Amino acid sequence: MSIFSLLPELWLxxxxxxxxxxxxxxxxxxxxxxLPMAAGLGVLAALFxxxxxxxxxxxxxxxxxxxxxxxxxxxxxxxxxxGIAAGNKEGKDLTPxxxxxxxxxxxxxxxxxxxxxxxxxxxxxxLSSYSLYALIPLRGKDRRAAEAGIKYILxxxxxxxxxxxxxxYIIAAKHTTYLSGLAATSWSFADAPMAVIGLTLFxxxxxxxxxxxxxxxxxxxxxxxxxxxxAAYVATIPKLGAVVVLVxxxxxxxxxxxxTTILAILGAVSMTAGxxxxxxxxxxxxxxxxxxxxxxxxxxxxxxxGSAAGMSAAAFYSxxxxxxxxxxxYVVCAIAKNDENPSLDDLDxxxxxxxxxxxxxAVAAFSLVGLPPTAGFAGKLFLLSAAWDQGYHxxxxxxxxxxxxxxxxxxxxxxxxxxxxxxxxxxxxxxGYLIFGGALAVLVLLLGILPAPMYDLAAQAAGxxxx
Amino acid sequence: MMTQNGFPxxxxxxxxxxxxxxxxxxxxxxxxxxVTTLAVGILECLLSLPLLGxxxxxxxxxxxxxxxxxxxxxxxxxxxxxxxxxxxxLLTALMLPLCVLGSWTYISKRVTExxxxxxxxxxxxxGVFAALDFVLFYVFWEAMLVPMYLLxxxxxxxxxxxxxxxxxxxxxxxxxxxxxxxxxxxxVGGTFSIPELMEKSYAFKFQFWAFLAxxxxxAIKVPMFPFHTWLPAAHxxxxxxxxxxxxxxxxxxxxxxxxxxxxxxxxxxxxxFAPLLIAVSIAGIIYGGCIALGQTDIKKLIAYSSVGHMGxxxxxxxxFSVKGVSGAILQxxxxxxxxxGLFMMIGLLYERSHSREIADNQGLGKFMPAFMFLFGVFSLxxxxxxxxxxxxxxxxxxxGAFQGNPWVGFAxxxxxxxxxxxxxxxxxxVTWGEPAAYKPSWGDLGLREWVTxxxxxxxxxxxxxAPALCIKTIEPSITRVLSAMEAKNTAMGLHKDxxxxxxxxxxxxxxxxxxxDAVSKEHP
Numbered sequence: 001m002s003i004f005s006l007l008p009e010l011w012l013x014x015x016x017x018x019x020x021x022x023x024x025x026x027x028x029x030x031x032x033x034x035l036p037m038a039a040g041l042g043v044l045a046a047l048f049x050x051x052x053x054x055x056x057x058x059x060x061x062x063x064x065x066x067x068x069x070x071x072x073x074x075x076x077x078x079x080x081x082x083g084i085a086a087g088n089k090e091g092k093d094l095t096p097x098x099x100x101x102x103x104x105x106x107x108x109x110x111x112x113x114x115x116x117x118x119x120x121x122x123x124x125x126x127l128s129s130y131s132l133y134a135l136i137p138l139r140g141k142d143r144r145a146a147e148a149g150i151k152y153i154l155x156x157x158x159x160x161x162x163x164x165x166x167x168x169y170i171i172a173a174k175h176t177t178y179l180s181g182l183a184a185t186s187w188s189f190a191d192a193p194m195a196v197i198g199l200t201l202f203x204x205x206x207x208x209x210x211x212x213x214x215x216x217x218x219x220x221x222x223x224x225x226x227x228x229x230x231a232a233y234v235a236t237i238p239k240l241g242a243v244v245v246l247v248x249x250x251x252x253x254x255x256x257x258x259x260t261t262i263l264a265i266l267g268a269v270s271m272t273a274g275x276x277x278x279x280x281x282x283x284x285x286x287x288x289x290x291x292x293x294x295x296x297x298x299x300x301x302x303x304x305x306g307s308a309a310g311m312s313a314a315a316f317y318s319x320x321x322x323x324x325x326x327x328x329x330y331v332v333c334a335i336a337k338n339d340e341n342p343s344l345d346d347l348d349x350x351x352x353x354x355x356x357x358x359x360x361x362a363v364a365a366f367s368l369v370g371l372p373p374t375a376g377f378a379g380k381l382f383l384l385s386a387a388w389d390q391g392y393h394x395x396x397x398x399x400x401x402x403x404x405x406x407x408x409x410x411x412x413x414x415x416x417x418x419x420x421x422x423x424x425x426x427x428x429x430x431x432g433y434l435i436f437g438g439a440l441a442v443l444v445l446l447l448g449i450l451p452a453p454m455y456d457l458a459a460q461a462a463g464x465x466x467x
Numbered sequence: 468m469m470t471q472n473g474f475p476x477x478x479x480x481x482x483x484x485x486x487x488x489x490x491x492x493x494x495x496x497x498x499x500x501x502v503t504t505l506a507v508g509i510l511e512c513l514l515s516l517p518l519l520g521x522x523x524x525x526x527x528x529x530x531x532x533x534x535x536x537x538x539x540x541x542x543x544x545x546x547x548x549x550x551x552x553x554x555x556x557l558l559t560a561l562m563l564p565l566c567v568l569g570s571w572t573y574i575s576k577r578v579t580e581x582x583x584x585x586x587x588x589x590x591x592x593x594g595v596f597a598a599l600d601f602v603l604f605y606v607f608w609e610a611m612l613v614p615m616y617l618l619x620x621x622x623x624x625x626x627x628x629x630x631x632x633x634x635x636x637x638x639x640x641x642x643x644x645x646x647x648x649x650x651x652x653x654x655v656g657g658t659f660s661i662p663e664l665m666e667k668s669y670a671f672k673f674q675f676w677a678f679l680a681x682x683x684x685x686a687i688k689v690p691m692f693p694f695h696t697w698l699p700a701a702h703x704x705x706x707x708x709x710x711x712x713x714x715x716x717x718x719x720x721x722x723x724x725x726x727x728x729x730x731x732x733x734x735x736x737x738x739x740f741a742p743l744l745i746a747v748s749i750a751g752i753i754y755g756g757c758i759a760l761g762q763t764d765i766k767k768l769i770a771y772s773s774v775g776h777m778g779x780x781x782x783x784x785x786x787f788s789v790k791g792v793s794g795a796i797l798q799x800x801x802x803x804x805x806x807x808g809l810f811m812m813i814g815l816l817y818e819r820s821h822s823r824e825i826a827d828n829q830g831l832g833k834f835m836p837a838f839m840f841l842f843g844v845f846s847l848x849x850x851x852x853x854x855x856x857x858x859x860x861x862x863x864x865x866x867g868a869f870q871g872n873p874w875v876g877f878a879x880x881x882x883x884x885x886x887x888x889x890x891x892x893x894x895x896x897v898t899w900g901e902p903a904a905y906k907p908s909w910g911d912l913g914l915r916e917w918v919t920x921x922x923x924x925x926x927x928x929x930x931x932x933a934p935a936l937c938i939k940t941i942e943p944s945i946t947r948v949l950s951a952m953e954a955k956n957t958a959m960g961l962h963k964d965x966x967x968x969x970x971x972x973x974x975x976x977x978x979x980x981x982x983x984d985a986v987s988k989e990h991p
Contacts, residue, residue: 362613366613369639371609371610371612371613371639372605372606372607372609372610373606373610377606377609380646381602381646381650382540384646384647384650385540385650385653385654388647388650388651388653388654389654393651396647396650397644397647400643400644400646400647401643401644403639403643403646404636404639404640404643407635407636407639407640408632408636411616411632411635411636414616415620415628415631415632418617418620418621419620419621419627419628419631450536451537452535452536452537452538452539455537455539455540456539459539
């Protein structure tokens with residue numbers, strides 16, 4: 001065990017420091033030229049550290065299969081977001097400190113992936129959230145962004161208080177904050193009522209991050225108010241942090257306990273509410289916001305199942321979710337004019353104006369529906385089969401019926417792009433940055449056609465939690 | 468990968484169009500794109516020739532290819548051909564070059580993308596018919612929606628947006644529950660492999676719900692009355708090649724699904740629901756015929772006639788007799804050939820007159836004799852005139868119906884008469900009606916058009932005059948399915964006059980010996 005096993009975290013911390021230096025230096029130069037490349041090296045570092053195992057800081061910080069898997073995904077997502085942001089040449093707010101806050105938040109999430117002790121976990125969560133509180137209002141002098149920032153921080157503060165309150169109950173009932181210690185005890189309501197209430201409240205903190213019903217109200221508003229690039233980040237990477245913690249926590253509750261039933265019900269309500277609300281949206285970012293509420297619901301299928309298959313399905317699905325959502329937001333960022341929010345009508349004729357973007361959008365949309373052969377389908381199949389195996393038949397039926405609801409608005413994206421007519425000029429988008437979108441689309445397809453390597457990795461990670 | 472015959476025939480049939488589709492994206496000139504796709508189409512037909520070496524009395528599944536896909540969940544890449552799927556695959560391969568030729572001048576915008584869609588359709592349709600893994604089947608089943616949607620939405624008629632969305636929503640919504648059924652079968656049967664699932668027998672309660680979930684997906688695809696409303700809209704708006712693929716191949720997926728999944732996997736539930744499905748089929752036959760009688764749009768007329776013809780197919784399937792089912796499979800093939808040919812011809816007519824109304828296309832017999840000759844051949848085949856292919860299929864289904872229950876046979880006969888009424892009315896007006904909009908510039912069939920239609924025309928007579936060859940190939944597979952079904956139902960203790968409540972108490976018997984035998988012959 002050496003310091004090198006922490007390479008992904010250290011690399012990102014180094015990036016934060018470099019960006020800090022760049023932001024206080026007198027020469028106001030753009031960091032966009034080197035940042036995507038440096039973040040890409042971070043992906044390599046995470047890949048290198050994939051097999052690392054060990055414990056640090058009195059076993060509060062643990063490198064295991066799950067944490068290394070999620071670090072890889074976070075590093076990848078961060079690299080893509082910086083790539084998308086670097087493609088935006090007009091953005092005036094994309095200063096070094098913007099990127100520094102972004103990197104700091106990603107760093108917090110990376111730490112979160114490794115935390116196996118409740119207080120450490122809470123600190124890592126706050127580390128990633130604080131930089132987001134500062135990031136969201138950064139959009140020139142836009143009032144909507146200020147509103148979004150306030151909404152995010154108010155909701156966040158309230159839910160954090162709730163989570164801390166729950167944490168106190170858990171400590172009081174179980175006398176330990178180590179997850180391994182907590183896992184060894186019973187979590188049925190009859191045996192430990194106070195701990196179950198505490199855990200439910202503590203979970204709420206992560207439901208908020210994940211935008212699960214009824215903690216989702218901030219989500220569409222914040223996406224709409226924040227800069228397109230910020231929305232791309234907020235919609236994807238922080239969800240990973242929430243999923244990794246929920247996977248860790250769900251590993252010690254068995255299916256059909258009170259807590260798991262709550263997860264299942266919230267999941268069912270969340271997907272239905274998210275999909276129904278998304279049907280009427282015109283603003284692309286709001287639409288994707290409600291769609292992410294629905295997808296948070298799908299992830300609950302795996303968590304409620306509580307089995308090793310369920311955990312690996314949830315981990316796999318969050319990877320698929322990141323890929324397809326980043327692809328969708330990539331297109332949103334690319335078609336936005338003057339940093340405005342694009343609406344569905346802005347997609348009209350995209351097929352002629354930017355064929356490559358239209359194709360990327362189509363792949364992302366069909367993957368979000370869960371059509372084969374895409375990553376979205378593979379992930380959904382794993383979730384459904386994990387939930388069905390644990391007896392959640394009703395939940396599976398609700399999930400597949402939700403697919404039927406969601407087709408309409410996802411197909412709407414493709415319909416506007418391919419059959420809409422528009423006189424708008426062709427979209428100028430630097431060819432070099434097209435590589436990010438193209439790679440995302442290819443990965444979405446590849447992960448759908450050959451899910452085995454990634455699924456095995458996720459299964460191995462989940463197997464360690466759930467022997 | 469493990470293959471049975473050394474050369475992976477089925478995989479090649481799927482991979483070649485996919486690779487060609489990717490290659491097309493890098494081609495600039497329209498002519499190159501068309502010629503390449505045509506060449507791939509001809510190659511596809513040649514590649515499918517080895518399938519004619521199918522041995523009817525041999526193993527249940529031949530040309531089997533197997534490879535690991537996702538071992539952790541038991542998903543495999545498993546392909547194979549049997550009597551149920553053999554002719555569907557051949558038909559799919561044949562349709563590709565014909566569609567390219569038929570759209571040579573019809574499609575003039577976004578040519579590359581059009582051909583990419585055609586190739587993707589071909590690949591996924593062959594995948595649907597050859598897949599022997601439940602998930603793999605579902606992947607192809609759904610993957611086919613996207614290119615078909617684009618074919619209608621981008622190259623379709625004036626109401627294409629409406630028609631394409633309706634098509635997509637209807638078919639996808641129907642098949643979402645199929646996914647739940649697949650997941651459920653994995654839990655109960657322990658595998659996604661279709662041959663292995665076929666060996667097992669399931670409790671009636673499970674069969675009941677699984678049958679409903681699967682039948683909904685298949686019934687929408689067929690489409691069975693009353694789920695047919697997407698079909699006329701999609702047919703009318705789709706470009707000629709899209710209509711041809713829709714009629715010739717897509718609709719067959721539904722009936723193929725019934726044969727491949729509902730009968731072998733949920734035999735008791737299929738038996739229970741058979742009266743209902745027979746009634747719905749007859750309703751479809753009569754309804755489709757009546758509505759077709761009142762159409763003024765040629766394409767709509769043929770679309771409604773499809774509803775009627777597919778009613779005969781589902782009727783044949785749910786008779787559960789060898790005659791009925793072989794008639795149904797033959798009718799699937801025939802409907803593909805005949806209706807495919809008719810849609811192709813309507814496309815050619817539309818290129819000339821820019822209208823699909825009967826009134827605008829009247830009295831062409833004098834001016835376009837060759838065209839009318841072929842149109843007549845396909846029309847007569849469509850109304851099941853003796854000597855043409857459809858006659859054989861329809862007669863077999865009717866024989867099966869009269870054998871099973873004469874009342875069912877009597878109820879289906881008016882459908883056959885209606886077919887004669889609407890097709891002859893159409894044929895009469897288009898051939899001998901008062902010429903309304905004819906212009907000398909229209910011209911008779913050109914060489915390319917002859918080449919497009921001739922193979923289908925030859926098949927009409929070939930199957931019509933020598934059907935024994937086809938029937939011989941498919942009959943062993945049908946016997947296998949039906950006898951396994953009967954054996955399972957007997958082992959379960961199901962008999963005809965049981966009440967629903969009693970049926971629900973039927974548990975799954977232990978493995979059924981005959982059914983297991985039939986499948987273990989797969990690798991001799």
